[in-house]
Amino acid sequence: MNSKYEYIYNLILDKIRNGFFKEGDTLPSEYTLMKEYNASRDTIRKSLQLLSNNGYIQKSKGKGSIIINSDIYNFEFNGIYSFKEVASKIYGKKVETIVHKCEYIKADNFIKKVLKLNDNNDMIWYIERVRNIDNEKIILDIDFINSYIIKTLDKKIVSNSLYEYIENELNLKISYAERNIFCTFPTDYERSLLDINNYNMLITVESKTFLSDTRLFQYTLSNHRPDKFRFKDFARRR
Amino acid sequence: MNSKYEYIYNLILDKIRNGFFKEGDTLPSEYTLMKEYNASRDTIRKSLQLLSNNGYIQKSKGKGSIIINSDIYNFEFNGIYSFKEVASKIYGKKVETIVHKCEYIKADNFIKKVLKLNDNNDMIWYIERVRNIDNEKIILDIDFINSYIIKTLDKKIVSNSLYEYIENELNLKISYAERNIFCTFPTDYERSLLDINNYNMLITVESKTFLSDTRLFQYTLSNHRPDKFRFKDFARRR
DNA sequence: ATGTATTTGTACGTATGTATG
DNA sequence: ACATACATACGTACAAATACA
Numbered sequence: 001m002n003s004k005y006e007y008i009y010n011l012i013l014d015k016i017r018n019g020f021f022k023e024g025d026t027l028p029s030e031y032t033l034m035k036e037y038n039a040s041r042d043t044i045r046k047s048l049q050l051l052s053n054n055g056y057i058q059k060s061k062g063k064g065s066i067i068i069n070s071d072i073y074n075f076e077f078n079g080i081y082s083f084k085e086v087a088s089k090i091y092g093k094k095v096e097t098i099v100h101k102c103e104y105i106k107a108d109n110f111i112k113k114v115l116k117l118n119d120n121n122d123m124i125w126y127i128e129r130v131r132n133i134d135n136e137k138i139i140l141d142i143d144f145i146n147s148y149i150i151k152t153l154d155k156k157i158v159s160n161s162l163y164e165y166i167e168n169e170l171n172l173k174i175s176y177a178e179r180n181i182f183c184t185f186p187t188d189y190e191r192s193l194l195d196i197n198n199y200n201m202l203i204t205v206e207s208k209t210f211l212s213d214t215r216l217f218q219y220t221l222s223n224h225r226p227d228k229f230r231f232k233d234f235a236r237r238r
Numbered sequence: 239m240n241s242k243y244e245y246i247y248n249l250i251l252d253k254i255r256n257g258f259f260k261e262g263d264t265l266p267s268e269y270t271l272m273k274e275y276n277a278s279r280d281t282i283r284k285s286l287q288l289l290s291n292n293g294y295i296q297k298s299k300g301k302g303s304i305i306i307n308s309d310i311y312n313f314e315f316n317g318i319y320s321f322k323e324v325a326s327k328i329y330g331k332k333v334e335t336i337v338h339k340c341e342y343i344k345a346d347n348f349i350k351k352v353l354k355l356n357d358n359n360d361m362i363w364y365i366e367r368v369r370n371i372d373n374e375k376i377i378l379d380i381d382f383i384n385s386y387i388i389k390t391l392d393k394k395i396v397s398n399s400l401y402e403y404i405e406n407e408l409n410l411k412i413s414y415a416e417r418n419i420f421c422t423f424p425t426d427y428e429r430s431l432l433d434i435n436n437y438n439m440l441i442t443v444e445s446k447t448f449l450s451d452t453r454l455f456q457y458t459l460s461n462h463r464p465d466k467f468r469f470k471d472f473a474r475r476r
Numbered sequence: 477a478t479g480t481a482t483t484t485g486t487a488c489g490t491a492t493g494t495a496t497g
Numbered sequence: 498a499c500a501t502a503c504a505t506a507c508g509t510a511c512a513a514a515t516a517c518a
Contacts, residue, residue: 003505024452029483040507045484053291058413058452061484062515066452068414080475175296176306179471181419183441183464201439201464203421214262214296214304226421226439233417233471237318241486267502278488283503299503300496 005046008037012047016056016067027057027065055234069234080177080209082163083131083141093134099159100128100193104147111144114208114219123147127158130193137195138228144219149211166217173212180206181231184223196225203229243284246275250285254294254305265295265303293472307472318415318447320401321369321379331372337397338366338431342385349382352446352457361385365396368431375433376466382457387449404455411450418444419469422461434463441467 012033015021028036033044048065051057057065087095107117107124115124124144131139143162145153150166157165166172184204186196196202202223209218250271253259266274271282286303289295295303325333345355345362353362362382369377381400383391388404395403404410422442424434434440440461447456 005505031483042508043506046505048484055414055416058448058450059484060450060515061513062482064483064515068448068452069416080473174475176293176472176474178293178307179473181467181469181471183439183467199439201421201437203441210296210306212296212298214306229419229421231419231469233419234414235318235417236414237412243486269502280489281487284486286503297503298496299494300501302496302502 004039005043006050008033008039008044008047009050011037012051013056016051021067023067023069025067026063027067029064053236080174082161083129083139084161084164087131090133094132096132097159098130098132098137099155100130102127102153102155102158104153107144111219115144115146115216117146121148125150125153127153127162128193129158133228137193138225140190140193140223142221142223146215146217149215149217172217175210175212177207177209179208182206186223190223194223194225199226201226205231242277243281244288246271246277246282246285247288249275250289251294254289259305261305261307263305264301265305267302291474318412320399321367321377322399322402325369328371332370334370335397336368336370336375337393338368340365340391340393340396342391345382349457353382353384353454355384359386363388363391365391365400366431367396371466375431376463378428378431378461380459380461384453384455387453387455410455413448413450415445415447417446420444424461428461432461432463437464439464443469 012021012027021027027033027048030041030044030048033039033047034041037044048057048059051065052059055069056067058068059065083097103126104123105126107115107122111124112118112122117124124147127141127143127145129141129143130137131141133139143158149172150170153162153165163174167174182204184202185200186194186202190196190202203226205220205222205224207218207220207222208216209220210216250259250265259265265271265286268279268282268286271277271285272279275282286295286297289303290297293307294305296306297303321335341364342361343364345353345360349362350356350360355362362385365379365381365383367379367381368375369379371377381396383400387410388408391400391403401412405412420442422440423438424432424440428434428440441464443458443460443462445456445458445460446454447458448454
């Protein structure tokens with residue numbers, strides 16, 4: 001986006017990330033920021049609300065806005081990111097994707113129900129990808145994709161980035177996701193695809209991902225070797 | 239709070255929860271809601287933004303606001319809740335808390351660092367609680383609490399609800415938390431406290447919980463038997 | 477302890493831009 | 498081409514919490 005409040009949000013966030021504002025510091029007042037960025041109070045407050053929602057500042061009536069998190073890795077899990085986007089922030093590690101399957105198939109009853117398909121329109125893309133981190137097969141991602149929304153796919157696209165293709169080539173807007181984290185027992189097939197060592201469990205992140213027009217286009221089961229799994233979260237009490 | 243926009247937010251949320259607005263329905267336009275609730279557009283938009291942030295509606299320029307989630311259990315994990323608050327929504331199950339320890343002790347170096355205590359002020363409350371669900375010991379919660387913020391505690395308080403005490407008796411405002419989810423191996427001691435069956439792993443939710451004045455008052459390790467663990471999340475792409 | 481200035485929170489208004497149908 | 502609906506951006510006024518002299 002190129003709205004003014006998002007632009008100012010990014011300017012202030014940069015100052016937090018590069019250490020100009022440090023944890024515990026108080027931001028300039030909204031009035032000062034208005035002058036600094038030549039913006040109305042409404043615009044400044046929208047920028048600050050984004051910072052607050054994303055866990056960077058704590059606003060306090062009468063006091064000001066205090067920096068509470070300058071962790072540059074914070075962003076990785078507070079939102080929807082493709083594996084490629086997350087991987088680009090994992091420094092010093094060798095990361096690659098192996099596409100095992102990318103098939104145009106008929107959905108079974110469970111997937112038909114999840115993706116809200118009917119009997120006459122039940123073709124999906126079935127994708128299996130293994131994520132290799134420092135030469136260990138750590139994550140197995142299985143995707144079920146509505147083929148009436150994403151009509152064309154191939155191994156090359158999904159070995160690079162599915163989201164990049166959807167957003168930049170198809171010009172669709174990925175908007176929100178419902179996620180569910182739980183434990184599963186690996187099947188023999190999953191064992192064969194992952195370097196599972198002696199672990200006898202997997203952490204599964206189940207995601208339903210939606211476009212801005214509320215269409216569900218993707219159902220994903222992301223299976224993680226337990227020792228490498230980590231999920232960060234920022235929450236506010238209401 | 240009793241601000242107008244929060245009041246309207248709750249009125250609309252009630253209509254979503256009780257089925258007056260259903261998934262896929264379009265809300266009345268902002269202009270219509272202005273008249274209905276006798277409020278300005280700014281106020282209505284604040285109410286709708288809350289609904290959007292919490293995963294109940296999807297706003298779309300030119301179209302309107304569409305209901306995307308009427309799941310009344312949705313709220314349980316999108317925020318900070320005490321075990322008592324969560325338990326009150328688990329129907330048909332017997333839920334109880336067993337307090338194993340509630341001690342005023344000296345913090346070790348790790349906890350001193352986490353809670354930002356110094357050598358002259360390093361006393362904490364150490365609490366061990368087991369959560370019993372349908373007569374099985376499923377969760378072991380271990381709390382390390384800054385005793386200079388929460389001065390007085392006892393077994394009775396922590397067997398009821400720590401948050402209820404902090405908010406209603408001490409009148410402190412619990413505001414936000416950083417959470418981290420990962421896997422651990424149970425120690426013999428943890429095995430002895432939980433009905434762990436043949437599972438050889440635990441899911442640990444590590445939380446740092448802060449007051450509205452940015453003071454960190456609580457560090458918690460919540461250890462879950464893997465088969466009973468479930469974490470729900472709603473995320474938006476930015 | 478008190479009053480005053482500062483700072484954020486809420487509520488209302490107006491105008492214009494942009495996407496949708 | 499037009500009406501509708503949400504998005505952005507400017508403004509004003511007053512309330513409430515906090516800090517400080």
